[in-house]
Amino acid sequence: MTKPETILKAEDIHKSFGRLEVLKGISLEARNHDVISILGSSGSGKSTFLRCLNFLEIPTSGKVTVHGEEILVKNGKPQNVRHIEDIRSRLGMLFQQFNLWTHRTALENVMEGPVQVKREPKADARDRAEALLKRVGLEDRMHMYPSQLSGGQQQRVAIARALAMEPDAILFDEPTSALDPELVGEVLKVMQSLAAEGRTMIVVTHEMGFAREVSSEVVFLHEGRIAEQGPPDEMFTHPKTEVFERFVSKVK
Amino acid sequence: MNPLEILIEYWPRLLDGTLMTLKLTILGALIAGLVSPSLALIRVHAAPMAQAPLRLYVSFMRGTPILAQLFLIFYGSGQFRPTLEEWGLWTFFRDPFNCALLAFALNSTAYQTEILRGGIMGVPQGEIEAAKAIGMSRPKILRRVVFPHAYRIAWPALGNEVILLMKASALASVVTVFDVMGRTRQIFSRTFDFSVYLWAALVYLCITAAFVLLWRQAERRLSRHIHAPGMPRASAQPFKESQA
Numbered sequence: 001m002t003k004p005e006t007i008l009k010a011e012d013i014h015k016s017f018g019r020l021e022v023l024k025g026i027s028l029e030a031r032n033h034d035v036i037s038i039l040g041s042s043g044s045g046k047s048t049f050l051r052c053l054n055f056l057e058i059p060t061s062g063k064v065t066v067h068g069e070e071i072l073v074k075n076g077k078p079q080n081v082r083h084i085e086d087i088r089s090r091l092g093m094l095f096q097q098f099n100l101w102t103h104r105t106a107l108e109n110v111m112e113g114p115v116q117v118k119r120e121p122k123a124d125a126r127d128r129a130e131a132l133l134k135r136v137g138l139e140d141r142m143h144m145y146p147s148q149l150s151g152g153q154q155q156r157v158a159i160a161r162a163l164a165m166e167p168d169a170i171l172f173d174e175p176t177s178a179l180d181p182e183l184v185g186e187v188l189k190v191m192q193s194l195a196a197e198g199r200t201m202i203v204v205t206h207e208m209g210f211a212r213e214v215s216s217e218v219v220f221l222h223e224g225r226i227a228e229q230g231p232p233d234e235m236f237t238h239p240k241t242e243v244f245e246r247f248v249s250k251v252k
Numbered sequence: 253m254n255p256l257e258i259l260i261e262y263w264p265r266l267l268d269g270t271l272m273t274l275k276l277t278i279l280g281a282l283i284a285g286l287v288s289p290s291l292a293l294i295r296v297h298a299a300p301m302a303q304a305p306l307r308l309y310v311s312f313m314r315g316t317p318i319l320a321q322l323f324l325i326f327y328g329s330g331q332f333r334p335t336l337e338e339w340g341l342w343t344f345f346r347d348p349f350n351c352a353l354l355a356f357a358l359n360s361t362a363y364q365t366e367i368l369r370g371g372i373m374g375v376p377q378g379e380i381e382a383a384k385a386i387g388m389s390r391p392k393i394l395r396r397v398v399f400p401h402a403y404r405i406a407w408p409a410l411g412n413e414v415i416l417l418m419k420a421s422a423l424a425s426v427v428t429v430f431d432v433m434g435r436t437r438q439i440f441s442r443t444f445d446f447s448v449y450l451w452a453a454l455v456y457l458c459i460t461a462a463f464v465l466l467w468r469q470a471e472r473r474l475s476r477h478i479h480a481p482g483m484p485r486a487s488a489q490p491f492k493e494s495q496a
Contacts, residue, residue, distance in 0.1 A: 161382075
């Protein structure tokens, strides 16, 4: 069997905030259909790393390649800035706080990317947005504003918004951390269905259940470095490092 | 003469003045409204040294009486007439209306810039990130996310500014522009009947009332996502900063 193609590759990502070095050289490769969970205690740099992948945070140095398009960063300066917007439009992103555009309805939120960034005709974008909202179970909430939706519903709109761009991969930045416990399930369910249909996903999360059962690979960050990495079953049953063992026992 | 007779005899002049007041106010506010967004962006994003001239301008406009600014332009331009003629600008400054309009536009630009700056700083950062993450270009983010929020936040304060400008436009009468106040003084000097001032006050009051009504309609449209029905107010939590 041939290896699936590489969708996203990050090489030796460093990031410092002032004198504080948060990421000390992290490399990660996501192949087609991979679901990679990034774990780590707070301050381990996992969110920062994820945000470096689509340049919401500009790395201090390193290289990010998305579908053959690469951006090299040296001394905090990306070499080809023009590609940044392009790479971003190929990577969907979900945020802890959903970050829906509050002055637009759910439907308008989902249509915004295709119409404004990809310049799709409005009618087409609307049709697809309606289908996507139906898919995340919000067909009866399409014309509501984010303020009229619960957290779980907002995050599902955000998922539809990311899907509307037909991304090569989707980045999740603790997508369920801001949700009430009873709303976590509905979002995880949608994420699980995305994984099942073979989407490439990189997920920063605290949901051990998701990391264990849904992801194909787990990456554990500790103090700005990858401390342990591998298939979830193996890692959770036989932790190789002491830090990961401690982490697992703590979150259980 | 009783007040009604004054009105019956002089209403065409008052109407003429009203149109002039409206013209001055609307043009002044509009010019300021066109210039201030870029200046506000500079105030928010530019390096402190780069925006020093802008801050100086704003401080001057907000720190000196608008009457002084008007005189500076109207009488000041007379002092520099030879230079202005050389540059072909004298035809502009010769007309007191132009001088008044310039003074009001400059003054209002300073205020509107600061008001909008506040609005821009109140835009939820996460929504800007979401726009970046989807691959939007900077100009598009400004147009689709930043300014819709900034104007909603700044709207009530901007309305205030326009009303203040409308009333300040009465100062134009001092440099022989025949706005409501100019016409009123003219009529008074003929009739020595102070009731014409009451009519003038009524005109200003009506303009303001009509304006407030219009402005409130627009405000409702701008913030319809906050007062949308079907959800308790408390759930609109990301919007605590909106100034009602």
